[in-house]
Amino acid sequence: MNIYDVSEHAGVSIATVSRVLNGSPNVSEKTRGHVLQVMQELGYTPNVFARGLGLGTIQSVGIMCSDSSDPYLAHAIYHLERGLRDHGYDVILCCTGSSQETKRNYFDLIRSKKVDAIILAGSKFIETAAEDNDYIIEAAQELPILLINGFLEAENIYCTMCDDRSAMDYAARQLILSGCRDILYLYSSRSYSGRNKLAGYQDALTTHGLPVRREYICQCPKDILASKNLLLDLHRRGLPFDAVLASDDSIAVGAIKYAHTVGISIPDELSVIGYNNTNLAICTDPELTTVDSRIEALCSMAVNTLMGVFNGGDAPSRTIIAGDLIKRASTKF
Amino acid sequence: MNIYDVSEHAGVSIATVSRVLNGSPNVSEKTRGHVLQVMQELGYTPNVFARGLGLGTIQSVGIMCSDSSDPYLAHAIYHLERGLRDHGYDVILCCTGSSQETKRNYFDLIRSKKVDAIILAGSKFIETAAEDNDYIIEAAQELPILLINGFLEAENIYCTMCDDRSAMDYAARQLILSGCRDILYLYSSRSYSGRNKLAGYQDALTTHGLPVRREYICQCPKDILASKNLLLDLHRRGLPFDAVLASDDSIAVGAIKYAHTVGISIPDELSVIGYNNTNLAICTDPELTTVDSRIEALCSMAVNTLMGVFNGGDAPSRTIIAGDLIKRASTKF
Numbered sequence: 016m017n018i019y020d021v022s023e024h025a026g027v028s029i030a031t032v033s034r035v036l037n038g039s040p041n042v043s044e045k046t047r048g049h050v051l052q053v054m055q056e057l058g059y060t061p062n063v064f065a066r067g068l069g070l071g072t073i074q075s076v077g078i079m080c081s082d083s084s085d086p087y088l089a090h091a092i093y094h095l096e097r098g099l100r101d102h103g104y105d106v107i108l109c110c111t112g113s114s115q116e117t118k119r120n121y122f123d124l125i126r127s128k129k130v131d132a133i134i135l136a137g138s139k140f141i142e143t144a145a146e147d148n149d150y151i152i153e154a155a156q157e158l159p160i161l162l163i164n165g166f167l168e169a170e171n172i173y174c175t176m177c178d179d180r181s182a183m184d185y186a187a188r189q190l191i192l193s194g195c196r197d198i199l200y201l202y203s204s205r206s207y208s209g210r211n212k213l214a215g216y217q218d219a220l221t222t223h224g225l226p227v228r229r230e231y232i233c234q235c236p237k238d239i240l241a242s243k244n245l246l247l248d249l250h251r252r253g254l255p256f257d258a259v260l261a262s263d264d265s266i267a268v269g270a271i272k273y274a275h276t277v278g279i280s281i282p283d284e285l286s287v288i289g290y291n292n293t294n295l296a297i298c299t300d301p302e303l304t305t306v307d308s309r310i311e312a313l314c315s316m317a318v319n320t321l322m323g324v325f326n327g328g329d330a331p332s333r334t335i336i337a338g339d340l341i342k343r344a345s346t347k348f
Numbered sequence: 349m350n351i352y353d354v355s356e357h358a359g360v361s362i363a364t365v366s367r368v369l370n371g372s373p374n375v376s377e378k379t380r381g382h383v384l385q386v387m388q389e390l391g392y393t394p395n396v397f398a399r400g401l402g403l404g405t406i407q408s409v410g411i412m413c414s415d416s417s418d419p420y421l422a423h424a425i426y427h428l429e430r431g432l433r434d435h436g437y438d439v440i441l442c443c444t445g446s447s448q449e450t451k452r453n454y455f456d457l458i459r460s461k462k463v464d465a466i467i468l469a470g471s472k473f474i475e476t477a478a479e480d481n482d483y484i485i486e487a488a489q490e491l492p493i494l495l496i497n498g499f500l501e502a503e504n505i506y507c508t509m510c511d512d513r514s515a516m517d518y519a520a521r522q523l524i525l526s527g528c529r530d531i532l533y534l535y536s537s538r539s540y541s542g543r544n545k546l547a548g549y550q551d552a553l554t555t556h557g558l559p560v561r562r563e564y565i566c567q568c569p570k571d572i573l574a575s576k577n578l579l580l581d582l583h584r585r586g587l588p589f590d591a592v593l594a595s596d597d598s599i600a601v602g603a604i605k606y607a608h609t610v611g612i613s614i615p616d617e618l619s620v621i622g623y624n625n626t627n628l629a630i631c632t633d634p635e636l637t638t639v640d641s642r643i644e645a646l647c648s649m650a651v652n653t654l655m656g657v658f659n660g661g662d663a664p665s666r667t668i669i670a671g672d673l674i675k676r677a678s679t680k681f
Contacts, residue, residue, distance in 0.1 A: 083422060083425055083429065086422070086627075089417045092417075097445075105461065106441045107438050107439065108429050108441045109429070109433065295627060295631050298601045298632050300604075
């Protein structure tokens with residue numbers, strides 16, 4: 016006899032039973048009475064000893080991310096935590112840094128806590144070599160795993176992502192339509208999401224019959240100063256470019272600072288587009304045109320998917336949200 | 349009979365009992381033997397049912413914050429999580445929003461999880477009316493409570509904070525020494541930390557024999573656009589000011605945008621100083637002079653304090669770190 020039985024007999028969610036057990040105010044008096052009555056009928060009593068040990072609830076979700084201070088991931092964690100809390104789930108947070116070994120060790124650690132699910136926030140958790148992801152697929156036999164902006168096809172793995180490829184394709188096409196021909200593409204990572212963004216840039220060039228040139232595709236740390244210095248270096252080496260399309264706002268901010276340094280006017284001589292629509296994009300002068308990857312909506316979908324899984328209903332294994340191009344003053348369109 | 353009894357009878361911390369239960373290697377053989385003997389004497393057996401339910405460890409710390417996507421708090425959470433994880437503690441994250449009632453409800457909820465400690469990150473958790481904080485003082489009779497940038501004097505409450513008053517005093521004095529006389533002070537909150545910052549601004553004026561004028565002290569949301577609009581309004585109303593000192597970088601960014609809008613040159617006609625040294629401060633042109641409140645060092649001290657408490661050693665009830673003024677191009681000094 017456990018709260019799953021109570022949930023089934025009362026015809027309410029596990030989260031509701033949990034809220035009643037925890038004395039949460041977010042349950043109507045009617046529902047509370049009904050759940051308590053079912054508990055009595057079933058002879059269910061919450062495990063007092065377990066509660067004494069610190070187990071007021073057994074509902075928790077582990078959220079793993081490389082760095083919770085990254086603006087994009089910070090927003091993801093905020094919206095996921097609030098959504099899960101609303102459903103009565105605790106969030107156990109785990110910041111892994113970016114080494115693959117550490118990520119895997121922490122994954123095993125969080126799994127050993129017997130959380131109800133693990134959310135991997137950010138596409139850096141999925142490695143390019145398929146066998147490097149086997150441990151995730153194996154873990155999914157025991158508990159649902161949800162990827163935010165990552166993709167892995169296996170039973171009990173659920174992916175929620177922004178359609179980065181189409182969003183980047185659209186952004187690049189706007190640059191081309193506004194007259195740009197030499198578009199630099201700066202990216203920080205070749206993660207799943209990173210590869211999709213790059214493909215979107217290439218799609219746009221191909222659609223418009225423009226060449227995809229290797230020297231116009233540069234890796235750059237997600238760092239304002241690093242991006243500025245990279246562009247100063249390309250400038251010195253005489254590479255002509257009339258637009259910078261970046262996989263992250265911080266890289267795009269570096270492009271704006273580069274232009275100020277060398278006295279290039281934005282957007283007349285150089286157009287700049289960022290990604291993620293963080294607060295950084297409205298600090299610069301001119302403000303940055305950027306792709307809003309709609310993290311709040313994406314996290315809300317992710318929480319809904321997970322609740323669908325927990326409640327045994329149909330949950331889509333893949334949910335995709337469209338990005339939005341936010342037009343500001345760093346582009347001519 | 350629970351591990352608290354075992355801890356008391358064995359004369360070791362809860363954390364040590366937990367490490368023995370979990371087979372952690374970080375316990376000496378002597379201590380392990382002693383704890384196991386006490387368990388046997390007391391007839392204590394770990395609750396296998398509870399462990400099967402997902403309780404491989406019982407070591408956890410609850411971190412509460414109003415909004416984990418705020419850049420300052422996002423960094424705090426990142427550094428706290430990594431520090432606590434290094435010591436084998438899970439972090440249960442709880443984002444409360446800013447209503448006092450919600451904060452209190454969530455506090456009670458986290459407390460009911462029997463975490464080993466609660467960290468309140470950000471000074472907004474401490475209310476001005478003393479009786480509104482009684483529930484925290486009461487909870488501290490059961491578990492240690494650590495405040496990041498908040499202050500409350502009571503048994504088992506530990507405060508780690510930046511010396512905001514001195515830092516703001518120093519920043520304001522630099523403005524005065526560089527010739528500014530009409531210094532606007534913009535702040536977002538009258539929290540403990542907010543009141544200290546304001547006092548620092550007033551200290552500097554008083555030291556230099558300048559008047560503290562009410563119309564030069566304005567509340568402003570932590571929002572770039574709100575700050576810009578507030579300054580445009582003051583400008584239209586003819587209030588003369590030659591410097592803006594802000595309690596947060598985002599407010600200072602608004603001041604830079606205001607200056608660009610009305611064609612005022614920074615720093616020649618207007619000096620601007622922010623607070624927290626977030627990434628926003630290096631996005632603007634010119635880059636922002638700002639106070640680095642040294643969140644990483646502060647969180648590291650907080651984790652050390654907590655480990656001192658857990659291990660039964662001496663832990664300082666109040667730890668203060670000095671802020672650093674980072675000089676960039678938005679000021680004349």
